[in-house]
Each structure stands twice: as structure tokens, then as C-alpha cells.
Amino acid sequence: MKDKIILLVEDNPDDEALTIRALKKNNIGNHLVVVHDGVEALDYLFCTGTYANRDINDLPQIVLLDLNLPKIDGLEVLRRIRENETTSLLPVVILTSSKEEQDILKGYKLGANSYVRKPVDFNQFVEAVHQLGLYWLVLNEVPPK
Numbered sequence: 001m002k003d004k005i006i007l008l009v010e011d012n013p014d015d016e017a018l019t020i021r022a023l024k025k026n027n028i029g030n031h032l033v034v035v036h037d038g039v040e041a042l043d044y045l046f047c048t049g050t051y052a053n054r055d056i057n058d059l060p061q062i063v064l065l066d067l068n069l070p071k072i073d074g075l076e077v078l079r080r081i082r083e084n085e086t087t088s089l090l091p092v093v094i095l096t097s098s099k100e101e102q103d104i105l106k107g108y109k110l111g112a113n114s115y116v117r118k119p120v121d122f123n124q125f126v127e128a129v130h131q132l133g134l135y136w137l138v139l140n141e142v143p144p145k
Contacts, residue, residue, distance in 0.1 A: 003031045007033050018122070039072055064095045065077060088111075092111070
């Protein structure tokens with residue numbers, strides 16, 4: 001069985017480093033793929049562009065999706081994930097600093113599985129990542145292919 005892949009879609013280098021540090025602190029050793037904008041996220045998921053040679057059947061176990069992304073924003077990435085048959089059931093957790101009610105509502109309307117605000121405090125963030133890892137990578141049963 002292949003390692004469960006985590007796809008982190010994050011354009012902020014500080015938030016990326018914080019997330020990687022929190023994953024390591026929680027001993028979450030899954031293969032982490034990091035992409036830095038919405039176009040790169042869609043290329044990875046749909047095996048286009050730079051990722052044209054990637055196996056389409058090797059989907060991530062979970063997508064951690066920021067909303068404020070360059071090129072294509074996170075909500076549009078989520079919409080495209082949900083409208084594609086191959087990725088429509090892929091667990092997507094919005095992981096963002098946005099506190100806007102409209103972002104929360106749009107995220108859930110577009111099919112987000114969860115919406116987590118990035119805490120400013122590192123210890124809170126480490127605990128949030130621990131809970132995400134425990135649920136989405138250990139306990140959650142994914143739909144059969």
C-alpha cells in the first residue's frame with residue numbers, strides 16, 4: 001500500500017513552514033506534496049502541466065486548501081475538485097486565516113469537508129494539525145475507488 005499523500009495548497013512560505021513543522025511535531029510522516037497556487041493544485045490533481053506524468057489514480061488522502069491563493073483562488077479550486085468525477089469525493093479541508101462568514105458559507109456550499117481557521121498561536125496550530133491528522137489520516141474511511 002502506498003503512503004497516504006497530503007496535498008498542501010499554500011502560497012505563504014511562513015504558513016507552509018509552520019504547517020510542515022506542526023506535521024513533524026505530531027509525527028505525521030505521510031508524503032507531503034506542497035503546491036503554491038491554484039493552477040499548480042489543479043495541475044497536480046488532474047495530472048496536467050508540470051504533473052502530466054503523475055498517476056491520476058494516486059490521489060492524496062486529503063487536501064489542505066488555503067483560500068487566498070494566486071492565479072486561481074481556493075474556492076475555485078474546490079469548485080473544480082467537486083465537479084470532476086475523479087476528485088469529487090476527495091476530502092478537502094479549508095485551512096485558512098480567513099474569518100469571513102461568506103468564505104465559510106461558500107466553502108461548505110462548494111463541498112468542503114471542514115473549515116479550519118489557522119490559529120496564530122503555534123501550540124494551538126500544532127494541536128489542530130494533530131486532530132486533523134488523527135481524523136483524516138487514521139480514522140476516516142475514504143470511499144472505494
